[in-house]
Amino acid sequence: MTDQQRIDFEARGYLILEKALPGSELDEARRAFDAAPDLSELPNHDSIFIHLSQHAGFFPHVHRIIGDVVQLRSITGSLIAPGDSGCGWHRATASMLGVHHPLSTVGVVTVLHLDPTADDDACVAVVPGSHRFRSELSIPDVDRIEEMPHAVRLNATPGTVLLLHANIWQARLPNATGTRRSLTYVYNHCWMRQALPALQSDAQGAIAASHNLSQLFGIGPDLSRATGYWSRSVEGYPSSHGLPERKFSELKVVGQGVKPNK
Numbered sequence: 259m260t261d262q263q264r265i266d267f268e269a270r271g272y273l274i275l276e277k278a279l280p281g282s283e284l285d286e287a288r289r290a291f292d293a294a295p296d297l298s299e300l301p302n303h304d305s306i307f308i309h310l311s312q313h314a315g316f317f318p319h320v321h322r323i324i325g326d327v328v329q330l331r332s333i334t335g336s337l338i339a340p341g342d343s344g345c346g347w348h349r350a351t352a353s354m355l356g357v358h359h360p361l362s363t364v365g366v367v368t369v370l371h372l373d374p375t376a377d378d379d380a381c382v383a384v385v386p387g388s389h390r391f392r393s394e395l396s397i398p399d400v401d402r403i404e405e406m407p408h409a410v411r412l413n414a415t416p417g418t419v420l421l422l423h424a425n426i427w428q429a430r431l432p433n434a435t436g437t438r439r440s441l442t443y444v445y446n447h448c449w450m451r452q453a454l455p456a457l458q459s460d461a462q463g464a465i466a467a468s469h470n471l472s473q474l475f476g477i478g479p480d481l482s483r484a485t486g487y488w489s490r491s492v493e494g495y496p497s498s499h500g501l502p503e504r505k506f507s508e509l510k511v512v513g514q515g516v517k518p519n520k
Contacts (some may be wrong), residue, residue: 259322264316267323271389271426274412276418279370280314286504291439296311300441301427302477304462307333308366311474312441316419318495320366320445323421325500326491330446330474331365332453337380338360338438345430347397347406352445360390364447365424371414372439379456380411380421381438389423395506403429445474449492452476469493489498 260401262382267273279287290304291297300307311330321328350360350367375381400406411431412420422428424444444453454475457465465471470492473480 260321261487263319264322267423267501268419270386271423272384272386272412273319273421274414275419276415277417279313279417280315280481281417283313284372284417286332287370287441288439291441293370294335297337300333300335301465302458304431305461307441308461308464308471308475311390312470312492316368316370316421319421319493320368321492322361322445322498323366323501325498326495327448328445328474328492329448329450329452329476329490330454331446331450332442334442335443336438336440336442338432338433338440340432340436341432344403344432347400347427349397349403349427350424350513359393359425362425363423364450365426365444366454367420367424368445369414369420369422369442370443371416371418371420372441373437374416375435377414377494380413381433381440382412382422383409383416383429384412384422385409385511386425388427389392389425391427396429403431410502422485448473448476 263273286306287310290306290362294303296298296303313331349358349359351365354364356369357364371381371383383403383406385406398406403409406427406429409427409429414420424446454473457475457477462477467476473490476490
């Protein structure tokens with residue numbers, strides 16, 4: 259992650275990583291995506307979805323933003339048909355209490371696009387800088403997604419990854435062209451809840467073979483769910499306490515009102 263990317267993420271709340279997934283890997287991801295009978299169970303259908311969670315094209319950025327205690331919250335696939343009306347403005351962290359979100363970075367949403375879009379047809383819209391808006395500032399109730407003031411449209415070519423701060427105002431735009439396939443990996447901290455499917459034996463074996471995958475998926479040495487508040491971290495990357503570096507609130511104050519995680 260370059261100094262300019264760090265500044266951009268802190269200021270805007272998102273990064274665009276073009277060609278993060280090379281052509282051959284992109285073709286393999288498409289094949290596995292089309293073969294999966296259930297897009298909510300991707301880790302159990304093909305190990306490619308497990309290994310993509312630490313892909314060199316984008317995971318080092320996620321690690322720098324979240325820190326050594328990074329963990330995978332969820333993996334989902336999206337198949338958006340032509341004519342889809344989109345998904346309205348929201349924050350991914352809206353339901354999380356006990357955290358002062360404008361001064362915190364509790365999650366990163368990564369969206370990997372598998373299909374091309376027309377030059378004038380974007381998939382995602384965001385309001386730059388809104389990840390630092392005060393929590394009491396409500397999202398305007400607009401009639402159409404495109405009417406949001408200050409919104410920008412994020413175009414994405416196949417293999418591009420969008421990194422979104424989980425607290426940013428975001429929306430999925432209507433689909434006016436062809437079918438869109440995408441993969442969404444959401445990362446948070448090892449002390450937060452996960453929303454992964456129950457992992458089958460083949461998936462557990464693939465994960466347990468790697469320390470970092472075990473950390474990301476929350477799997478212990480005996481294939482059980484890992485436990486421990488601050489006991490786990492990834493290895494092999496320059497140490498990071500998050501972007502910017504912060505110390506998080508102690509467990510005893512979590513859920514007892516809004517306090518800055520400084």
